[in-house]
């Protein structure tokens with residue numbers, strides 16, 4: 001107890017352990033569990049208690065099964081090794097603690113190895129709704145339960161394959177500006193695809209439409225809005241639309257796409273790779289997201 005009271009805390013934006021690791025250039029870290037403060041655990045407890053009834057109503061059934069299978073604690077932050085012990089036998093996936101943002105290629109490459117880069121900090125208790133960057137509630141309560149489902153887990157691995165294909169297709173281009181232009185378009189297409197599916201996807205299922213996207217499943221306000229609000233446009237997923245649609249990040253999503261099943265989603269990612277090989281991702285519509293230098297660089301430096 002004394003330890004918890006005096007713990008420095010692992011609060012988003014105020015976590016010396018994480019900042020020091022980042023300053024040393026360490027991306028992959030441990031989860032120093034004893035450093036979580038009482039307030040950190042209280043944030044998790046409140047976030048969980050608040051959203052649980054909304055999961056019952058709006059989450060897809062695989063997510064609910066995943067919550068059960070992982071036996072996520074309700075009153076304290078989970079220990080990642082405990083989660084991994086339950087997760088790994090199901091799909092081979094593991095939550096892997098990181099110190100911050102993982103550049104594009106490295107992120108997708110982790111998925112290919114069935115490792116999910118996981119933030120260990122948690123938002124402060126006075127900012128329950130505002131989330132400028134991922135925290136452990138988003139990553140562990142929003143993403144990780146989905147990784148217990150076989151077809152969904154395989155879909156994430158296929159995203160990793162797509163990143164390798166992007167490198168394969170562009171690494172032989174000697175004209176550097178052209179190589180960068182093509183990669184930027186491909187990364188933009190992949191990011192949009194990921195955004196509108198893994199982060200904000202809807203699926204046909206119980207009660208009509210339900211959520212499987214982790215951005216929705218970890219947001220108390222947006223989860224309900226995404227499914228019940230008349231202001232949201234919801235359409236059956238279409239690849240040509242996904243890869244050309246700008247992804248806006250600073251407000252509730254006004255446009256969401258529906259898949260039939262995770263087998264359907266897997267086939268779509270297969271299609272994404274096929275389109276990439278055919279050159280159809282080389283000229284996607286301009287617009288959001290911006291592709292940042294470190295994301296581009298991670299693809300330029302990648303080896304297959």
Ligand SMILES: [Fe+2]
Nearest residue numbers: 134199214215
């Ligand atoms: Fe996420």
